[in-house]
Amino acid sequence: MSIVYGMAVFFMIWWIVLFAVLPFGVRQSQHEAGDVVPGSEPGAPDMPRMLRVIIGTTIVTTVIFLSYLWVRESGFSLDDIPFFTPPSDR
Template sequence: MSVAFGMAIFFMIWWIILFAILPFGLHRTQEEAGDIVPGSEPSAPHKPQFLKVIVLTTVIAAVVFGAYLALRQSGYGLDDIPFFKPPSTRAG
């Protein structure tokens, strides 16, 4: 696997995990906290923790990417998964 291909796979994994993690950790909105910043949406997070989300996303993406690399290096592939074969059709 080339470095560019590995970086592309990691980038895709990172974005998927980022969007999976984003809904978690929003404890209070600005409206609930009673501290609405002028010009912002009242449903915006009161204290966003973007650094925490980015670090957590990177750690989880690294683990998933490591598992992907291990699976790729093991030689195990889709051909090794036993799929059900369609029933044979009889002529006549």
């Protein structure tokens, strides 16, 4: 796997994980807190804690990417799964 290909895969996984992690830890909206910033959506989080989200996303993505890299480089295929039987030609 080339470095550019690896970076592209990591980037795509990072964005997918980011949108999965974003809702975690959100306590209340600006409207619920009673402190709506002018020009923003009242349903926006009161304290988004983006640094925590970015660090968590990077850690989760690194684990997923290293797992992907291990499976890819180990030569694992569907034929290695005992319960998977490819269709036979009859």
